Amino acid sequence: MAPAGCKILDIKDLTVEVEGKEIITDLNLCIERGEVHVLFGPNGCGKTTLLMTILGFPAYKVKKGRILFKDVDITDLPTNERVKQGMGMSFQHPPEIRGVKLGDMVNIAMGRKEGKIDERVVELGKMLNIPVEFLNRDVNLGFSGGEVKRSEILQLLAQTPDFLMFDEPDSGVDVENIELIGDLMNELLGREKIPSKRERSGLIITHSGFIMRYIKPDRAHVMLNGRIACSGIPDEVARHIIEEGFERCVKVCGEKVCAE
Amino acid sequence: MSQEISERAQRAKAKKALLGEDVDIERYTTETNEYGPLTSLGEISKEYEQDLLNAGIEPTEKERSGSFLQRDRSVIFSRVKYPGLELMSTTEAIKKYDWLKDYLWKLIPVDMDKYTAEVELAPSHGYFIRAEAGSKVTMPVQSCLFITSEKIRQNVHNIAIAEENSELHIITGCSVSHTVNSALHLGISEFYVKKGAKITFTMVHNWSGGMEVRPRSAVAIEDDGVFISNYILVTPVKSLQMFPTMYCRGRNARATSQSIVYALDNARIDLGSRAVLQGEGSRAEIISRVIATDNAKVIARGDLIGAAKHVKGHLECRGLMLSDTAEVESIPELKATRRDLDLSHEAAVGKIAEEEIQYLMSRGLSEEEATSVIIRGFLNVDITGLPDALANETKRMFDMSLKKVM
Ligand SMILES: Nc1ncnc2c1ncn2[C@@H]1O[C@H](COP(=O)(O)OP(=O)(O)OP(=O)(O)O)[C@@H](O)[C@H]1O
Ligand SMILES: [Mg+2]
Numbered sequence: 101m102a103p104a105g106c107k108i109l110d111i112k113d114l115t116v117e118v119e120g121k122e123i124i125t126d127l128n129l130c131i132e133r134g135e136v137h138v139l140f141g142p143n144g145c146g147k148t149t150l151l152m153t154i155l156g157f158p159a160y161k162v163k164k165g166r167i168l169f170k171d172v173d174i175t176d177l178p179t180n181e182r183v184k185q186g187m188g189m190s191f192q193h194p195p196e197i198r199g200v201k202l203g204d205m206v207n208i209a210m211g212r213k214e215g216k217i218d219e220r221v222v223e224l225g226k227m228l229n230i231p232v233e234f235l236n237r238d239v240n241l242g243f244s245g246g247e248v249k250r251s252e253i254l255q256l257l258a259q260t261p262d263f264l265m266f267d268e269p270d271s272g273v274d275v276e277n278i279e280l281i282g283d284l285m286n287e288l289l290g291r292e293k294i295p296s297k298r299e300r301s302g303l304i305i306t307h308s309g310f311i312m313r314y315i316k317p318d319r320a321h322v323m324l325n326g327r328i329a330c331s332g333i334p335d336e337v338a339r340h341i342i343e344e345g346f347e348r349c350v351k352v353c354g355e356k357v358c359a360e
Numbered sequence: 361m362s363q364e365i366s367e368r369a370q371r372a373k374a375k376k377a378l379l380g381e382d383v384d385i386e387r388y389t390t391e392t393n394e395y396g397p398l399t400s401l402g403e404i405s406k407e408y409e410q411d412l413l414n415a416g417i418e419p420t421e422k423e424r425s426g427s428f429l430q431r432d433r434s435v436i437f438s439r440v441k442y443p444g445l446e447l448m449s450t451t452e453a454i455k456k457y458d459w460l461k462d463y464l465w466k467l468i469p470v471d472m473d474k475y476t477a478e479v480e481l482a483p484s485h486g487y488f489i490r491a492e493a494g495s496k497v498t499m500p501v502q503s504c505l506f507i508t509s510e511k512i513r514q515n516v517h518n519i520a521i522a523e524e525n526s527e528l529h530i531i532t533g534c535s536v537s538h539t540v541n542s543a544l545h546l547g548i549s550e551f552y553v554k555k556g557a558k559i560t561f562t563m564v565h566n567w568s569g570g571m572e573v574r575p576r577s578a579v580a581i582e583d584d585g586v587f588i589s590n591y592i593l594v595t596p597v598k599s600l601q602m603f604p605t606m607y608c609r610g611r612n613a614r615a616t617s618q619s620i621v622y623a624l625d626n627a628r629i630d631l632g633s634r635a636v637l638q639g640e641g642s643r644a645e646i647i648s649r650v651i652a653t654d655n656a657k658v659i660a661r662g663d664l665i666g667a668a669k670h671v672k673g674h675l676e677c678r679g680l681m682l683s684d685t686a687e688v689e690s691i692p693e694l695k696a697t698r699r700d701l702d703l704s705h706e707a708a709v710g711k712i713a714e715e716e717i718q719y720l721m722s723r724g725l726s727e728e729e730a731t732s733v734i735i736r737g738f739l740n741v742d743i744t745g746l747p748d749a750l751a752n753e754t755k756r757m758f759d760m761s762l763k764k765v766m
């Protein structure tokens with residue numbers, strides 16, 4: 101176990117409301133530096149809500165609890181301040197912005213104020229099989245499901261945060277591209293290093309668990325009705341969910357793991 | 361001028377326009393200083409240089425095929441640097457060419473309203489630009505109509521003719537000096553795109569809070585002709601109303617109009633574009649982007665009339681509201697008079713979406729930076745159909761105008 105104080109993210113007793121409705125209740129989650137966690141849970145249980153709250157989107161109102169990031173309380177910071185501290189996210193449903201090109205987003209993510217789609221941007225695009233014409237398209241406007249995923253990873257690649265959140269990076273992505281995305285996620289998270297040397301951390305939402313063929317997370321959590329219902333070893337948790345469903349999995353691993 | 365035309369103008373002297381609030385022409389004077397000619401554009405006094413630059417005019421005349429400058433009611437500069445191109449004041453052209461009468465008041469009725477009548481009865485020049493048949497003038501001609509005196513009327517009549525298979529690119533800047541509080545600009549523009557010819561027309565309006573502006577413009581496009589208009593207004597203006605019409609008369613005539621308006625302060629703007637598709641297979645696209653802030657009120661109109669076989673027209677009007685005291689009214693109209701054609705429109709008015717701001721903030725921008733990126737994006741229409749250099753130039757003008765806004 102890593103010593104105390106090297107937590108990158110520490111969420112304590114978090115309760116979150118969206119549009120006046122409580123979505124997350126008394127949630128606790130802790131991620132150590134260098135670790136990658138995976139988050140499972142049925143549709144609508146609050147996974148995206150949790151990520152948006154960590155990122156500080158104002159529609160997600162923290163009613164109770166604190167979020168510590170690198171030992172600093174960020175609960176009341178605006179999103180861009182949090183991003184400055186080193187977090188980044190690949191969105192499940194990013195908005196379209198007319199007149200703002202994907203290439204512009206890459207420049208922005210790199211911290212360039214005004215930028216052309218230059219060699220550096222094109223080079224990054226190539227890493228995701230994204231051609232120049234695509235960099236010139238308005239961001240997310242008419243992007244296919246798989247294109248959205250690649251565009252999001254591209255922006256993270258430009259941003260290089262040290263805590264990365266991925267909201268369903270594997271949904272709707274074809275076999276070839278999932279391998280590409282998986283490899284890049286490994287690279288972004290510095291997974292090639294031995295565990296004690298890993299600096300980057302991550303939190304990945306996945307339904308299928310496909311992405312786990314490429315990236316081996318350290319821990320898995322199952323979310324039910326706005327709470328972490330159980331946590332455990334990723335492959336085991338995934339197997340239980342696939343074979344027995346969420347409820348049953350929580351029951352089984354609840355006995356084995358969460359009691360520890 | 362023919363007797364008949366001036367009589368019609370006389371009778372329309374008090375005729376109010378259909379659109380826009382009524383302007384009291386008599387508040388403005390036709391008595392102004394006359395200014396002597398310049399030998400180069402660069403000679404314009406330093407004091408005015410920025411006012412010209414703001415209207416997209418290049419004082420060095422670099423990369424321009426010709427330059428024209430009218431100050432108040434005097435034409436003070438006109439130079440052509442390109443064979444196959446003619447450029448002079450309309451007054452001079454009328455003297456020189458008897459045939460010009462076939463082009464004056466042929467697209468716009470002289471008795472349309474009191475403003476057209478006024479320009480006929482008390483004209484103060486304007487420009488005449490003509491590309492000879494077959495000549496491709498790829499470098500733009502620049503013309504500037506500049507107001508430097510208080511309370512004047514500037515009544516210009518502009519004519520542009522692209523003869524068969526020629527190409528003409530016009531950059532027009534209408535500008536008012538920062539030293540002037542109020543004035544009236546009336547501008548008649550009649551453009552002719554002959555068979556297989558092309559005109560691109562980029563117009564920057566650089567007005568100020570006391571300006572009243574009533575342009576009246578129309579374009580006739582013959583077989584396979586192309587007309588592209590880009591219009592930019594990002595400065596304050598007291599009152600502006602215009603509704604230029606593009607007549608696609610010939611087979612496969614093409615017309616495109618793109619307008620970018622940033623309305624601020626107490627501006628009253630009523631702005632539209634109309635395309636009349638009369639030639640078989642002709643096409644028109646009308647795009648407008650309007651941002652309204654402060655107490656500005658904008659009416660954004662679009663009108664497509666389909667009256668021939670296989671014509672196609674599309675209207676797109678988007679408005680962005682930055683204040684609760686501003687107003688945008690979008691009025692798209694489609695009229696079809698037969699069945700084998702296709703007309704469509706989309707219109708949307710709204711505020712900046714919070715989630716777009718948040719998305720940009722999640723990539724590291726502050727809220728203000730994110731807002732400005734979204735506004736720039738909103739106004740960023742793709743400019744197609746211009747030669748590369750001119751496209752870059754136009755882009756630069758957009759950017760410069762936008763920088764002033766942000
Ligand atoms: N802006 C909103 N307004 C109203 N309800 C919302 C809003 N955002 C989220 N919710 C609700 O909160 C709940 C949790 O949504 P969330 O997006 O976090 O689920 P999720 O676990 O990510 O689901 P999925 O697996 O389908 O992506 C859902 O019931 C959703 O409808
Ligand atoms: Mg979700």
